[in-house]
Amino acid sequence: xxxxxxxxxxxxxxxxxxxxxxxxxxxxxxxxxxxxxxxxxxxxxxxxxxxxxxxxxxxxxxxxxxxxxxxxxxxxxxxxxxxxxxxxxxxxxxxxxxxxxxxxxxxxxxxxxxxxxxxxxxxxxxx
Numbered sequence: 001x002x003x004x005x006x007x008x009x010x011x012x013x014x015x016x017x018x019x020x021x022x023x024x025x026x027x028x029x030x031x032x033x034x035x036x037x038x039x040x041x042x043x044x045x046x047x048x049x050x051x052x053x054x055x056x057x058x059x060x061x062x063x064x065x066x067x068x069x070x071x072x073x074x075x076x077x078x079x080x081x082x083x084x085x086x087x088x089x090x091x092x093x094x095x096x097x098x099x100x101x102x103x104x105x106x107x108x109x110x111x112x113x114x115x116x117x118x119x120x121x122x123x124x125x126x127x
Contacts, residue, residue, distance in 0.1 A: 001028050002120055003094055007113035011068040017110055025098040034060035037089040040082040047075040049102055051109050071109040077101035
């Protein structure tokens with residue numbers, strides 16, 4: 001449910017980092033808590049992310065939640081499929097439901113994020 005090759009934020013985003021870039025999305029827990037996702041607001045390529053700050057939003061039938069950047073950097077790719085198919089976030093949060101790819105400004109910021117085990121421990125504590 002929480003892939004080991006990802007790192008996680010306390011705000012329920014994930015990042016899959018490779019070669020100075022990172023693919024970002026929301027966790028299974030987040031999409032389940034939101035319910036049916038009906039709209040995803042994402043920045044354009046070129047947008048500058050700052051770690052810990054909002055960069056978009058996910059709207060569900062229940063609520064609207066901000067998306068928080070796991071790392072700082074520049075958005076280099078946006079998942080355009082989500083505009084017409086926001087349900088991909090619910091169906092495949094770690095695959096087809098990804099949100100943006102970021103060119104990381106400082107890969108050392110990854111060290112501040114949670115492993116899969118630490119993220120699951122956090123969920124249990126909040127439980």
